[in-house]
Amino acid sequence: MFLQFLFSGLTAGAIYALVALGFCVVENSLRIVNFAQGDFLTLGGFFMTTFLLSLKIPWPLAALCSILAVGLCGYLLERIALRSAKTHDPLTLIFITIGASIFIRGLIKLFWGKNPRIFPPLITGEPIRLLGASLTRESLLILAVGFFCVTILHLFYRVSRSGKALRAVAYSPRAAALIGLPVGFLNSVSFFLAGALGAVAGLLIVPVTGVSFDTGVILGLKGYAASVLGGYGSFPGAIAGGLLLGVMEALVAGFISSGFRDVFAFALLFCVLAIKPSGLFGTHEEERV
Incomplete structure (x- = not known):
């Protein structure tokens, strides 16, 4: 039973981690909390059902179109709504x-x-059996995609010129502008990435x-809780926080009561903010998220 709950928690945790990564991308550029991140997830699901079921597009192409469509929505959110505010006040932007x-x-x-929408699993096959527990192929896909996304993001921010430019804007927008970096465009790119990550989830x-x-x-709030647990703004923290939150939720639901599943996530968020606001991988303990 423990192993089955563990598999279930890791699957849910990978979704939380993808949402948390979207929060971290925006935090690393504008230093704000993007409370529309969970809705990017919803948009991705609905775009996918439209492309896959209504337009009959093969699922790999439908997935790519969905990711690009939601990424564009994120880009437009920053370009039209946030940049038009003519202010850098974090509270106003939030x-x-x-x-x-x-x-x-x-x-x-x-x-x-x-009405809710659903479609058949993207990959089919017999579940993998391990010590009496089973892990579906869909769960394996979710875990694989989660780790793939965090690896690509880490390499993007650490190796590519565009990623280094985004880090420079996050560190000091004024200094970045003085050396000629297109700060506004880079902020829009960060929202594009956040939208794309939400669509993947x-x-x-x-x-x-x-x-x-x-x-x-609810998934957006849990993704936010995962990002805070791991250390807000930290990509490894987002993955660790998401997986840890998913596993702990599954264990609480399995061994205590499923009614405590959502309550536990937000109780954990309050405890982290009160005791260690920097989270597991955070570096600035003097600042509350």
């Missing part, structure tokens, strides 16, 4: 992302309705639980 979250959910209800979760217009609300 409120704009909250408004954007409500707006996106309204658009989803308008275009796709309130969305298209992976639809075959497992389905997606409805408000799916991203």
Whole structure:
């Protein structure tokens, strides 16, 4: 039973980690919390159902189109809403992302309705048996994609010129502008990446639980809790926090009660903020998230 709960928790934790990575990407550029991140996940799921079921596009191409479409939505959010605010006040920008979250959910209800959507698993096959527990091929896909995304992001930020430019903007936007970096465009790129990560999480979760217009609300909050647990802004922390949160949730639901599953996640968030705001991999303990 323990091993089965562990597999279930790792699968859910990989989704939380992908959402947490989106939070970290925005934090590393604008130093704000993007509360529309969970809605990027919802958009990814609905775009995937449209491309796959309505337009009959093969699933690899449908997944790519969904990721690009939601990435473009993230780009437009920064370009139209955040940059038009003409302010760098973090609190104002955070409120704009909250408004954007409500707006996106309204658009989803308008275009796709309130009914949940689901489609068959992207990969099929017999579950893998290990010591009496089973791990589905879909769960393996979710875990593999999660680790692939964090590896690519780490290499992008550490090796590529664009990634180094994004890190420079995060460290000091004014200094970055003085040396000629396009700060506004790079901020938009970070939101594009955040949208793409949300879409990846969305298209992976639809075959497992389905997606409805408000799916991203709870998953967004859990992704935020995972990012805080791991150390807000840290990519390794996002992965560790997501997997740890998923496993602990599964164990609590399995051995205590499923009714405590969501309560545990937010109780853990409050405890981390109160005791160690920097999280597992954070470096600035004097600042609260």
